[in-house]
Amino acid sequence: MNIFRLHVLFAFFSSAPVFAQQDASIDRNEDKFALCPVYTVSPSELSLQPQGHVKVKSDQAQIVSKQLAEFKGDVSIYSDRATIRAEEAKVSENGRKLQATGNVRYLDTDLSVTSDAISVDSINHSLNIENSQYQLNGQPGHGAAQQIQLDRARGLILSDVSFTTCPLDSPDWHIEASEISIEKGTAWGQAKSTRFYVGDVPIFYLPYFAFPVSNQRQTGLLFPKISSSSMTGFDYEQPFYWNIAPNYDFTISPRIMTRRGIQLKNEYRYLTEMSYGQINLEYLPDDREFANNTDRWFYRFYHQGKLTGNWFINADINGVSDDNYIIDLGSDFYNRADTHLYRSASMDYFSENLIMDFRVLDFVTLGESEDSYRALPEFRLAYFSELGSLFEFSLNSELAYFDSTALDTPEALRWHLAPTLTLPYRKVWGEFSAEASLLNTYYQQKNIEQTDLAEEVTRTLGQFRLFGALYFEREQQWLDKSSTMTLEPKLQYLYTSYEDQTMIGRYDTTPLLVDVDGLFRGQEFTGLDRISDNNQFTLGLTSRILDESDREQFVISVGQIFYLEENKVLAAVKDQNRSALAAELDWKLGSRWYTHTDVQIATKTDKVDRSSTSIEYRKDEKSLIQLSHRYIRQLSGEKIDQIGMLISWPITETLHWVGRTYRDRSLERSVESYFGLQYESCCWAVRLVGQRHLSNRVTADGVRTTEEFDSGISLQFIFKGMGSSKSSRSMLEEGMFGYRQPYSLN
Known part of the structure; x- marks a missing residue:
């Protein structure tokens, strides 16, 4: 050679x-x-x-x-x-x-x-x-x-x-x-x-x-979206992508709907060294479904950025032309069941010991619902510091002004200051803490002539909390495998003094749900307008089983509050000497079965107030079956009793289908039915999706309908290598309810 x-x-x-x-x-x-x-x-x-x-x-x-x-x-x-x-x-x-x-x-x-x-x-x-x-x-x-x-x-x-x-x-x-x-x-x-x-x-x-x-990134046409529904008729959307510069772009998407007309959807995105965000504008002129050819629109501005040092600025501002826009035309950001759109902007500061944020918070209310108060503006400060080697000091404060778009509704300036002194003791085998707080709140209220509220209210409450937890471990066999079992008892004593709060309006306060973690938070309400008086013990117990890699295979938690005195704050929900018994269970049954259950059992009736259960069989990433049940005895005057089933399964190597159905047992009817079929080879795919669900439309008087259904079908064809699209997993995420894993194991 x-x-x-x-x-x-x-x-x-x-x-x-x-x-x-x-x-x-x-x-x-x-x-x-x-x-x-x-x-x-x-x-x-x-x-x-x-x-x-x-x-x-x-x-x-x-x-x-x-x-x-x-x-x-x-x-x-x-x-x-x-x-x-x-x-x-x-x-x-x-x-x-x-x-x-x-x-x-x-x-x-x-x-x-x-x-x-x-x-x-x-x-x-x-x-x-x-x-x-x-x-x-x-x-x-x-x-x-x-x-x-x-x-x-x-x-x-x-x-x-x-x-x-x-x-x-x-x-x-x-x-x-x-x-x-x-x-x-x-x-x-x-x-x-x-x-x-x-x-x-x-x-x-x-x-x-x-x-x-x-x-x-290059300028050009993206793959179109083709569908059909009773709301829009035949629906064709063709996105066009404009790569303006390496750090910002623009997508314009004309959308043709045979029942409604031509909608224009725009998305502008930007990225800098210190921030990112996007602006979305949607406009439908002369909607054919309205007798007066109403113009309809939606906008959204989202921004997250760093100003300098530890200062940050954030914004999420949304607006819509009418209550039914999202229901009729859909949205990439909201669900048809949502009742509010957010409008918020904030400037935040973060350091090792200090957190501050200054924000304005507003809402767009969809349909007939209780008027939400706007915080225009709100300033919050949280400070933390160690005092020597034994104590920790924290200070939480807030200054906010609340008003509403409703006429003759009370408005208020609220100032809150809460210093707390804590004695912590933490070891690998357990922890203990003693905590004392002074809760000072001042209100200056207006537009109260037709109410029993006071123009000025000063409320000072003392709160004392003792918390202790122990962590026991032992080696054992679990399903014929070496494992570690833990036993974690928790005990808390909480005392909060009482003051009459009926002269204070409720501006950002609603009752909180009771779950195992919530039993130890020491508060029954969001916000500060109602702080319930407490003299109570909380008992909790958690047990875990960990495999040889310290991964959780089984977790069960139970807890309950025992009241030593009757509650005096009228808005509080406790009327017995014990709270509801709360329990949660997560269990990985082998390598393919998972289950999650949480339940709250009322003390007075020994009946289930709330429960949620799901069990899932997962053969692999593409093959799963999930059964779920949700029950609420009382929610806004109605009982919720729904069962659901979801199946995602490949028929062959190239054919995959997803089916989902949810049924309301109280009303004896379906809430959502969803079916998706996708053929996928390595170089092309076609997807057919059909669904039927409650429309949740809002009537002229603001009431959401519960009888009308929307049905639709969509078809998508993809040449792989000439663009991209989501895999069959996206069919799990679509629809009204979508897919959620039933467990929270680590």
């Missing part, structure tokens, strides 16, 4: 471009599809050389010094970037021109090409490949080209070319073009006279289109 070293680096050993199209958007956290088998060039196949050197191997070689070199038999040409293999190769013009023939193969880190002949001209910086088959390295994309030309001036040109991401033996789809060109230094490719095929059937023709050839 002869070895001939050339000291001229051929022009064809330049980096090859990538042909697969990327998603033209900022990362949208989409799941990956199952990939087709891909070819990968190994380093041993390339045998890359030091920069500036080329090595040639062959069975025979004939060399005329500085003029001509001919190689025959198993010819291999190596450089620092690529390899060429052929039956014969000829080098002329003192190494400036190369021609290889006979079963030619070109390899680099991005591309593999087989062809009849390759010619390279380093004088004109050009490469020409005849009658070739190409394969992207590390990606499923491949195809054929009658001619491939690469030169420094024009870039890359492929004539009579095809492309697909499907396997070689089953090209379910492919494209053919008379020419594809990629100019050097650009992230765009251009295709002329392009035909799209499904199987061997042409389905689409474009005389010209451009496509991205890198993973950079």
Whole structure:
């Protein structure tokens, strides 16, 4: 074997471009599809050389010094970037021109090409490949080209070319073009006279289109969304993405609805070194479903940013034209069951010992509901410090002004100051703390002429809390496996003094739900307008079973409050000597079964007040069955008793279906039914989704209807490699209820 070293680096050993199209958007956290088998060039196949050197191997070689070199038999040409293999190769013009023939193969880190002949001209910086088959390295994309030309001036040109991401033996789809060109230094490719095929059937023709050839965000059309429902009729949405700059972009999405008209949806996103955010604007002129052709709109402004040092600023501001906008037209940010849209802005400060935030908080109320008070503005401060080696001091304070859009509604200025002194003791086997607080609140109230409220109220309460917990462990066998069992008893004593609070309005205060963790918080309400008097013990017990890697396999918790005195604050919910018994259970039954249950049992009736139960069988990431039940004895005058079932299961390797149904046992009717079917090969997918659910529309007098249903069907088709879309898992997340894992094990 002869070895001939050339000291001229051929022009064809330049980096090859990538042909697969990327998603033209900022990362949208989409799941990956199952990939087709891909070819990968190994380093041993390339045998890359030091920069500036080329090595040639062959069975025979004939060399005329500085003029001509001919190689025959198993010819291999190596450089620092690529390899060429052929039956014969000829080098002329003192190494400036190369021609290889006979079963030619070109390899680099991005591309593999087989062809009849390759010619390279380093004088004109050009490469020409005849009658070739190409394969992207590390990606499923491949195809054929009658001619491939690469030169420094024009870039890359492929004539009579095809492309697909499907396997070689089953090209379910492919494209053919008379020419594809990629100019050097650009992230765009251009295709002329392009035909799209499904199987061997042409389905689409474009005389010209451009496509991205890198993973950079590029301007262009995204995949459309096609659906149909009783609310909108046939629904077609076509997003167009504009990559304005590396740190901000704009997406405009015209949406055609046969029952309502043409809606325009816009999304502007920005990113700086100190902040990020987005602005969403949606507008539907002359809604056809309204007799007076009402204009409808929605807007959202979201921002999170750092000002300087430890200062941050945040905003979440939303607005909507009417109560039924989200119900009729849908939303990417709110659910049709939501009753409020948020409007908030804040400036926050964080340090090791001090937290401050200054904010304004407003709401947009949808339908008939209790008027929510706005905090315009609200200032909160929390300070923490250690006092010597034994004590900790904290200070929580708040200054807020509450008003409402409703006429003749009380308004208030509230100032709250709560210093707390704590004696903590923490060890690995347990903890103990003694805590004393002084709760001072001042109110200045207006618009109280028609109420029993006082113009000025000062309330001072003392609170004392003792808390202790022990952590016991022992090694044991659990389901024939070594494990650790813990026993964690908890005890708390809480005393809070009493003052009459009937002269104070309720501005941000509602009763809190009782669960195991909530038994130890020492407060029955949100906000500060009602602070219940307490003289009580709280007992709790938690037990865990941990595997050899300290992962939780089983957790059970129970707790209850025992009242030593009757409650005097009238709004408090305790009317017995004990609270409801609260319990929670999380259990990983083997490697595939999971269950979660939480329940509250009333002391007075020994009946279940609230419960939630779910059990799930999970064979793998794609295969699961979940059963759930939710029960609430009293919620806004109604009983909630709902059962649900969800199944996500692959029928074959390429066919997957998701079904979900929820039924209200009290009303004897379905709440939501959902069905999704997806066929997915490694290079294309089609998804069909149908659903029927309560519409929750708001009537003219503000009452939500509970009898009307909305039904719809949607179809989505995806060519993989020509864009992206979520996998079948997204069908679990869609719909009114969506999917939630039934356990909270670590």
